[in-house]
Amino acid sequence: MLYLIGIxxxxxxxxxxxxxxxxxxxxxxxxGYTSEYxxxxxxxxxxxxxxKVIFLGRKGVEEKFDSALLSAKSxxxxxxxxxxxxxxxxxxxxxxDSKENDIKYKVIPGISVTNTIAETGLDEYKFGRTVTICxxxxxxxxxxxxxxxxxxxxxxxxxxxxxxxxxxxxxxxLMNCKESIEILEKISKKRDYKDNFEYLGLFAMSSTRQxxxxxxxxxxxxxxxxxxxxxxxxxxxxxxxxxxxxxEKMY
Numbered sequence: 001m002l003y004l005i006g007i008x009x010x011x012x013x014x015x016x017x018x019x020x021x022x023x024x025x026x027x028x029x030x031x032g033y034t035s036e037y038x039x040x041x042x043x044x045x046x047x048x049x050x051x052k053v054i055f056l057g058r059k060g061v062e063e064k065f066d067s068a069l070l071s072a073k074s075x076x077x078x079x080x081x082x083x084x085x086x087x088x089x090x091x092x093x094x095x096x097d098s099k100e101n102d103i104k105y106k107v108i109p110g111i112s113v114t115n116t117i118a119e120t121g122l123d124e125y126k127f128g129r130t131v132t133i134c135x136x137x138x139x140x141x142x143x144x145x146x147x148x149x150x151x152x153x154x155x156x157x158x159x160x161x162x163x164x165x166x167x168x169x170x171x172x173x174l175m176n177c178k179e180s181i182e183i184l185e186k187i188s189k190k191r192d193y194k195d196n197f198e199y200l201g202l203f204a205m206s207s208t209r210q211x212x213x214x215x216x217x218x219x220x221x222x223x224x225x226x227x228x229x230x231x232x233x234x235x236x237x238x239x240x241x242x243x244x245x246x247x248e249k250m251y
Contacts, residue, residue, distance in 0.1 A: 002072040002098050006085035006110020009206035011040040011048055013111045021108060022049045025078035027068060033058040033167045034090075035082040035230060036174075039207035045080075053080065057168055061090055069094065072103045083112035113232050116205040117160060120212055121246030126237060128152030132162045133180045133233070135173070146187045149235055153195075156238030163231055174229045177201040177219050181233070198236040203228040214251035 003021045007014045022028055030042065030053045046053055056065065061079075068077050085091060085107050098105045118124050129152060131145035145161070152159045163175035181199060201219040203211040209228055213219050225231075239247065 001076045002069060002094070002103055002105040003076065003078040003108060004085045004091060004094060004105060005078055005080050005108045006083060006112070007045065007080050008111040009038050009083060009113070009116075011037070011044040013206065014045065014048060015108065015110070018108045018110070019049055021076075021106065022051060022078050022080070025051075025076040027054065027071070027075065028052070028078045028080065029054045029056050029065070029068065030080045030082075031056055031061050031091075032082075033061075033165070034088045035165065036167070037082060038204040038210065038228075038230060058090075059168075061094075065094070066097075069097060069103065070101060072098070072105075073101070081110070084110050084114070087112055087114075111206065113162070113202065113205055113230075114160065116202070117234065119205075120200055120202070120234060121250060122158055122200070122234065122236070122243055123240065126156070126158055126240075126243075128155070128157030128159055128237070130160045130162060133164060133175065133183055135164045135166065135175060135179075136183055136186070143187050146184065146191075149184075149197075150193075152237060153235075158237045159235040161233040161235060163233065165230070175231070176225050176229070177203070177213075177222075177231050177233050178225055180231075181216060181220065184235075200234040200236065202232040202234065204230070205232070212251070214247055218251075 003025060005018045028051050032055050042053060071077060095105060129148050131148045133145050134142050149159045161180060163180050166173040199216050199219055201213040211228060213222055
C-alpha cells in the first residue's frame, strides 16, 4: 500500500488518520521541495509519529522513488507532503504509476494555504484559478501566470498566487511577496498594462507569527518580510460589501 499523506503547515496539523497510517508503514519518506513548514521542524514530526523519516528532494521523488513505490506491492510505504497531498502534479503522477503497477494506494489530505484564505475576509467562492509566480532568470522569464491573473480579473475573481521555491539551490531561495510584486510590475510595464492590482500578503500562515497584510506599500515595507515563510500573495478581484468592510476594519 502506498500512502500519500498531507501533513499540514505545522507539525500539530497532522491528522490522527495520517499518524495511524504512518505508524503502520514500513518506510516513511518526506517530499521536501514543494513547500516547507511555516513553523516547526522535521524532528518534531518524527517525535509525533514515532518513526524516522527519509528526506527526498525533487530528484529523489521524480527519479529515485521508483524502487520504494514498487515495494509498496508487499509493504506499506508512506510519502509525506507538507500542506496537502495532491497540490503538486508530481504526486498525481505517483497515483498514475501506482495504478499502472497494480499498487493499492490511499490519499490522506492535509491543511494547505488554500484552506487559510477565508481568514483574509475574502469569499472562498470568489477565487479563480490559482497560479504560481516563478522567478525570472536569464533566458527564462515566464508570463503565463500573468495571463491567468488577467483572466481572473476580467470576471471579477480573486487570485491566489503561490510563490516560487528553489530548494535545490545553495543557498535555497523562497520567493517573498515583495519579489513577486516586482515581477508582476515588471510584466505590467512590459505589456503597458495600466490597471493597478490590489494585494494581500500572506506570511507564515498557521504559525504563531502569521501575518496578513493588505496593500502594496504595507507589504513592501513589512519589516519581517525576510523572516516569515512561506509566503503567498492574493490579487483582489471585485470585492463585495462584506469583503470591503472586512478589509477596511481589519487591515
